[in-house]
Amino acid sequence: MSESTENQGLIEIEGLTKRFGGFTAVDGVSFSVQRGEVVGFLGPNGAGKSTTMRMLAGFMLPSEGTARICGEDVVKRPVAAKRNLGFLPEGAPTYPEMSVADFLDFCARIRGFGGAERTRRVAEAMARTQLEGVRLQPIETLSKGFKRRVGLAQALLHSPPVLVLDEPTDGLDPNQKHEVRELIRAMAPEKAIIISTHILEEVAAVCTRAIVIARGRVLADATPAALVADGRSMEEVFRSLTLGAAA
Structure with missing residues (x-):
């Protein structure tokens, strides 16, 4: 790990873009995640969440941009990057x-x-x-x-110091969801964690920060409290942001 990693974040994403032919699934996404942060990566189906997670985990090459884990570029130094990563993809093992x-x-x-x-x-x-x-x-x-x-x-x-979890509570019953969320909270102080989800209650339950994405672009990046500071519910904020992106 480089000396500047702690200041820059254990996860660094800069201008990450993925195109499939003429379709842009992820469009210039940039953010970083520090140790101790649990970031909820929110968006409707097809927003680009899973594609971003796959690029960050080194399972899909970006069309443009870079992603680093603990200072290691996931394309240029994939083995070194993946040593520091725990990745839960979509679907079964x-x-x-x-x-x-x-x-x-x-x-x-x-x-x-x-x-x-x-x-x-x-x-x-x-x-x-x-x-x-x-x-x-x-x-x-x-x-x-x-x-x-x-x-x-x-x-x-x-x-690993970095966890990238794509829909970690998908398919779990309420008690199991609670147990997984408690586990994430317990691990959070020593790790940088991204949770890709469409479940808004997950953000309120475990996340210190929320990034909302739609049509491949980041629409908001703030704490859950800041997103609802005007008195609206998380559901109302999410609907407003994503419907605006679709217009």
Whole structure:
């Protein structure tokens, strides 16, 4: 990590743009996230949230712009960047025929852990996401909510300073959502966290800051309290911003 990273942010995005033919999915997005911040990345379906997350995580090349994790460019130094990243993508984890324990053990080995350390990290990740009861089940037999928890466990097991979580509570019941939000709050002081979501209550529950995106462009970047300072609800602010972008 460079000496200036702490001042610049553990996550830095500058002019990030993604085009698919003549369609611009992400259009010049820029922001940074400091340690201790939990940023809600909000937008309607098709706003560009997941595309931005994939570029930040190094799973999709940008058409323009740069993204850095702990000072490491995700395109120029992808391995170094990903060492500092825990990423929960959309959808279920890969290798659905593997058991939960085997999948997490595989992820830990890929991360370079061995022996007792690998065993400890897998057990800790399962405990934090409450997966012990299904540890021997094939992932393909799990409910959507349990699959999301497996994905979250693999993102956490190497204790990264940066977490990028795409719809982390998707498919979870109310109690499970509460547990995941409590986990995020507990981890927040030592990490920079981005949560991509369309659930406005998620922002009020765990986020210190909210970025609203529509049609690939950032429309607002403020604390949740500042967004509703005029007495409107978060739903009203969100609707006003996104409908204005669509006009």
